[in-house]
Amino acid sequence: MSYPQANAEQIAFFREHGYLVVRNAIPQADLDELEKYCDELIAQKHELANDWAWDAKESRENRSFRIVQSTPTLVWKDIAAARYRQWLAVFAGSLMDLDMEFWYDQFLGKPPGNSAPTFWHQDEGYWGRNLADRGITGWIPLQAVDTVNGCMHFIDGGHKLGVLPHHLVEGMQSDLLTCEVDETFDVPCPMARGDVAFHHSKTPHMSGANDGPAWRKAVTNHLQAVGTGGSGDHYSWRVKVNQRTGERTAVGM
Numbered sequence: 233m234s235y236p237q238a239n240a241e242q243i244a245f246f247r248e249h250g251y252l253v254v255r256n257a258i259p260q261a262d263l264d265e266l267e268k269y270c271d272e273l274i275a276q277k278h279e280l281a282n283d284w285a286w287d288a289k290e291s292r293e294n295r296s297f298r299i300v301q302s303t304p305t306l307v308w309k310d311i312a313a314a315r316y317r318q319w320l321a322v323f324a325g326s327l328m329d330l331d332m333e334f335w336y337d338q339f340l341g342k343p344p345g346n347s348a349p350t351f352w353h354q355d356e357g358y359w360g361r362n363l364a365d366r367g368i369t370g371w372i373p374l375q376a377v378d379t380v381n382g383c384m385h386f387i388d389g390g391h392k393l394g395v396l397p398h399h400l401v402e403g404m405q406s407d408l409l410t411c412e413v414d415e416t417f418d419v420p421c422p423m424a425r426g427d428v429a430f431h432h433s434k435t436p437h438m439s440g441a442n443d444g445p446a447w448r449k450a451v452t453n454h455l456q457a458v459g460t461g462g463s464g465d466h467y468s469w470r471v472k473v474n475q476r477t478g479e480r481t482a483v484g485m
């Protein structure tokens with residue numbers, strides 16, 4: 233199976249709606265390889281991961297890891313050569329009509345039984361003004377996802393709304409942000425293993441807690457327009473939390 237090219241209909245859909253689900257994009261064998269490395273991150277989460285939903289009532293040593301946040305790049309030294317990574321940049325470039333480069337990835341694992349939603353947010357709310365209309369994310373679930381185990385939801389056309397005010401999520405010690413959205417435009421996106429969801433850096437999105445019987449595992453890949461130089465010129469609400477030391481730093485202006 234070869235990786236697909238973006239067709240005119242997909243490009244038009246993305247530009248109108250701010251998101252796109254590409255069905256059957258990644259071969260199962262390539263996902264198996266990626267998932268093997270993600271399982272290593274789960275097994276070593278105390279050393280290699282943050283808890284993106286670190287409960288304010290828990291000490292750093294006793295974080296319950298309701299969202300395991302790490303990156304397969306830590307354990308897969310040749311990941312940059314993986315076929316899916318090359319494909320993401322090409323496909324994203326067609327959607328954005330910009331020369332796009334891979335920027336960074338995150339493994340986001342939600343355990344069964346004790347997880348948390350990834351609340352509504354826009355990626356630019358985290359990344360700052362540097363990324364204005366210059367970012368896109370390709371979200372790769374490692375199993376089928378639906379509204380029970382934490383699929384993605386997007387606000388239809390929400391990339392046209394500008395950057396919404398964000399704030400920290402109450403009761404969390406992590407840097408998790410959220411914003412208010414008009415849920416009339418909420419589109420839940422169930423996906424099969426092999427599908428990939430793209431969203432524009434201004435598209436509000438969320439995923440629910442995992443109420444299924446098994447881990448919900450996903451690798452989210454962030455891409456930026458060539459020459460952007462990463463995040464910066466942050467919004468006032470942005471803080472960074474070092475989960476090794478517990479130190480919190482306000483970086484926004």
Ligand SMILES: O=C(O)CCC(=O)C(=O)O
Nearest residue numbers: 340350369371439450452
């Ligand atoms: O996997 C999730 O729960 C959320 C992912 C997300 O917010 C993102 O990919 O930007």
